[in-house]
Amino acid sequence: MRTTRHILARSALAVAIASGGIVALAAPQTAVFAAAPPSPTTPLKLKSLTITGNQQVSTADILAAVPFHEGDTVTRNQIDAGAQDVMAVYQKKNVGLKFGEKLKFLGNAVQVQWIIEEQAPQAAAPAAALVVDQIVFQGNKQISSDALTAATKLRPGSPVDQDAVMADQKAVQAVYQKKNIGVAIQVVPSQPNHDNHVILTYQITEKSGD
Template sequence: MKPTSRFAFAGLALVAGTALLPVSATTGFTGAAFAASAPAPDAPLKLKVLKVQGNKAIPTADIMAALPYHVGDTVTRETLDAGVQKVAELYKAKNMGAKFSEKERFVKNTVQFYLVIEEQEPSAAPAPAPFVLDKVVFTGNRKVPTSELEAATSLRPGATVTAAAASADAAAIQKVYQKHNLGVQIQPVATQPNHDNHVVLTYQITEK
């Protein structure tokens, strides 16, 4: 009978996995004004042009929806900055990092506003620590002595435990039972008694 290879413990299934950590959106802005002198921060201006550049992960429509102003509205430099803050909050809510810069062009009492976004790639989490074997336990084997099973398997205390290694040893146990013309079901179960990366590997054996 084919051995069962379910690994009923927290963590081992993550040996080959990685996780993405959210990167908080940067809220510092830089601005460039295309005029010899910019108007006062609270001077009313008619928004003539509003464009978003550099965004890829978040659609422009979503960014425009987050901005509290549209072309044709009366704004100030302060309200333009406040709108960029809203976009930063949108990126933060989506666990994405970004840097923002503003480009403004003033013509009389109008402003052309360009929001340039530099999105940041999420960083990968460091690889988890390998699982270290503290002990191997065999349970349920009444017809085959433990010493024979220990001789057939390869994992020893201090070794790195992987799902593949545990499955290979389960297959080796099955071959021992086949040699004795006995049926068997084998279930490797790993536990972490100390809640760290050290595990106890138990082969639960059901003889047929």
């Protein structure tokens, strides 16, 4: 049984918020399986982990950021988190990418292939302090906004940078993982007043649990 998904990490704010250095990232989308896959928490032996297409970021750098290796026991949740770790590596190196993943389940084992298409490095953004003006959660029906707010650290008035946004995005994903609910999350920053204040909108697409 094999499934494929694609993730696009892009500089969505190249014009509106170039000075802030925040890159909007599309979170991993829940794959559509031909048959029921293992649950997100089922232990699976990682039979193979292959990475192709990476040139500007070395395989060693990618693997160093991922907390599992071939032969380890992993879950689908951990594989999802590993994909986020790969995106974080590219984000820190200021390199855009299109990220594809293929999973093949073989009984209690899994083969993982990550396919990377790199984009040209983004121009280094000048240092500028951005401040959170408002945080908005959209599409969350199974988990309240209060619960998601409690799991994150950024608040109105907080200084914000790319790392802080990524950390909170992963924190929101972790809340859904604990509830065994599949989710796709995209954090979209905007500056309606064109000043150093930014609105962070979490666009959440909830999936049915396994």
